[in-house]
Amino acid sequence: MSAFSLKMDIAENRFFNGENSPLFSRQQAQQARHFHQKIAGYQPTPLVAMNELAALFGVHKILVKDESQRFGLNAFKMLGGAYAIARLLCEKYQLDINEFSFETLKSSIKEKMTFATTTDGNHGRGIAWAAQKLGQNAVIYMPKGSAQERVDAILRLGAECIVTDMNYDDTVRFTMQTAQEKGWEVVQDTAWEGYTKIPTWIMQGYATLADEAVEQMAAMGIARPTHVFLQAGVGAMAGGVLGYLADVYGARNLHSAIVEPELADCIYRSGVKGKIVNVGGSMATIMAGLACGEPNPLGWDILRNCATQFISCQDAVAALGMRVLGNPPGNDPRVISGESGAVGLGVLAAVYFHPQREALMHKLKLDGHSVVLTISTEGDTDIQHYREVVWEGKHPAAR
Structure with missing residues (x-):
């Protein structure tokens, strides 16, 4: 060798x-x-x-x-995104996560919601997948240089996907600001002060x-x-x-x-x-x-x-x-x-x-x-x- x-x-x-x-x-x-x-x-x-x-x-x-x-x-990333979305919605609609099903949750949602996140590819794909299962909207932001194949995989799940001209961490900040302005729910896999749940x-x-x-x-x-x-x-x-x-x-x-x-x-x-x-x-x-x-x-x-x-x-x-x-x-x-x-x-x-x-x-x-x-x-x-x-x-x- x-x-x-x-x-x-x-x-x-x-x-x-x-x-x-x-x-x-x-x-x-x-x-x-x-x-x-x-x-x-x-x-x-x-x-x-x-x-x-x-x-x-x-x-x-x-x-x-x-x-x-x-x-x-x-x-693997859908494991986190799907679970977080389910927990978020169960909390919002007073449902028991242990009794959860996508069908039950989908019928409980009164108004269509939009989930937003920043991703390098796999996390965003998981969020888009969960949103599609629930009949909700997803807007996924990706940092500059993201591969088109990863963008296309998210688009195929019915989400909107936007590639920025910023690096990952700056894109996270942009996503937070945009979501706050538009009233979207952010489902991000990093934490900061006031955003840990x-x-x-x-x-x-x-x-x-x-x-x-x-x-x-x-x-x-x-x-x-x-x-x-x-x-x-x-x-x-x-x-x-x-x-x-x-x-x-x-x-x-x-x-x-x-x-x-x-x-x-x-x-x-x-x-x-x-x-x-x-x-x-x-x-x-x-x-x-x-x-x-x-x-x-x-x-x-x-x-x-x-x-x-x-x-x-x-x-x-x-x-x-x-x-x-x-x-x-x-x-x-x-x-x-x-x-x-x-x-x-x-x-x-x-x-x-x-x-x-x-x-x-x-x-x-x-x-x-x-x-x-x-x-x-x-x-x-x-x-x-x-x-x-x-x-x-x-x-x-x-x-």
Whole structure:
């Protein structure tokens, strides 16, 4: 095998205290999952065991949660958006979320509502899907540089989709201002002062995938993972999932690494400093779903308390992960994973090929007993770019 060095900065979390959050517990996750189970077409997404890849990389198990198969939407994000919209409407119309159905809710809505959000693609698609199911309107704003394929996927769900000339975080502010002026409901996966309830529901919705994974690992005879690699944009998915896992296993019993693109590594920088640090600029990473410069304070609190390490890496790490998952060794199943979905596995692959492999394995506490859980949060949501990376060799690992 070749040896090559990809840029990965790994920082220990000096502010770790292992404190759980009651907002992101197993109980909250199972309530959200109970809601998702009542949606037509629900089934747990696969938890794939990459046994031959694990043997090659020198660990006991590599497990990949494949979210490309979530409700036909090719990504996990609807778990949060649909749950938050349902909770919002149940609160508005005094309905019980435990008795929820789209049909009941649809008949209860007296006036047509408009849901607005900012997205890099997958979250907006989830909001558009939920609005369509409920017969409501959705207006989705996307930052500059958004792929046309992601825009078209939202338009096909009947939503209005507007690409701005701003980065993600500035687009969020514009969405908030516009929605306030027009009386729309904002369903955003980040929080700020005075806006925490809906982001909390979104993060609780994301934990459905973690509850499924814990159940699936138990069915495989796996008591617990030793490691979890979670990618972060604003940190909502990473915070919601890590909060759940910390409640189930204990944060001190889990080596958790939060992975970001170096061009949008606000969580990494916050982790180094111990308080929220924002990143500006265009954040032109291939990991579009992670191109966010301002941490979600709700997610940040969990990550500061419970994450073991923070990792900032170059785009080629994600591209490597896409290729490895799409072309695994031996009889391992193939996973189609997009740019933001593959970066966790990409870190493992980059460690394997690195000239200082043993030192990096030691730093990440990886060995022959390690059971590593990664989340492939999206499939090929931008098919053209997926093929440019996997077929044509865009963002090569070695030059």
